[in-house]
Amino acid sequence: MLDSGDSPPLRPRHPQVVALVVVLALEFVALVGITVFLVFELLVAAPESYASAIALTVVVALAALWLGAIVVGAWRGGSWTRGASIVVQVLLVSVALGSFQGFLPRPDIGWILLLPAIAVFVLLFRSPVRAHLRPPLGDDEA
Template identity: 45%
Template sequence: MPDTIPDDQVVPRGRPAALLVLIVVVGLEFLAMAAVTVFLLVELLTTPAASIASAVALLVLAVVATLWLGAMLVGLRRGRAWVRSGIVVWQVLQGALAIGAFQGVFRVPAVGWALLIPALLAITLVLSKSVTAVLARRD
């Protein structure tokens, strides 16, 4: 079957630097979320909770978030188009948590910056031209 794509529309097969940085950012977010999940599990098993139901629900949400980030990381490494929306949603949620960390009685600006900077970086990278070109390919 002949190739019908003009040469000027062919996307290079190599991974652009922006995609590699995005993989690193999402990978670090995945590792951080996995660490939070393990911490919550240890806390649930070793410390008496004020509400067992709330502690279990929080743990379940942390497990789901960890699995979600893991799926996004695998999809990114494989160059799947569906990861773009999932990554944007996660970064928006992470940005909302960062804004919450900057406000209120229990504000911790260092946590806010630690959440906001990777979120902004990941959104910028996932919407960049080079990453979009790689992830938009339909194989």
């Protein structure tokens, strides 16, 4: 059990850091909701291909788990979360752009995906967020 001397000091988080974590958390909640919907659909509807339906459900569930880890890492100030967040947002932008065009375009879904991705991109390059996600200095760099 940790005593008060072993716990890391609490540091106040800048509002932009909180905004980043909130947007990432909302994306996580949406992805969990999509996973639950896909599992429900898999159980009540007969898909054209069970293999494809199961594979899609597993991939979305893994993406939700990964995004959940990114949210926790961003809150804790993990330096790895910046690159991981950029990758997730690039994937969201690509799906959003695909939603604006194609055989059955859905611009409403495109905007729902695009706007949070842009917000995360902007926040990731703000000074307070960069400082929060900066790797800790080692003994040789101090």
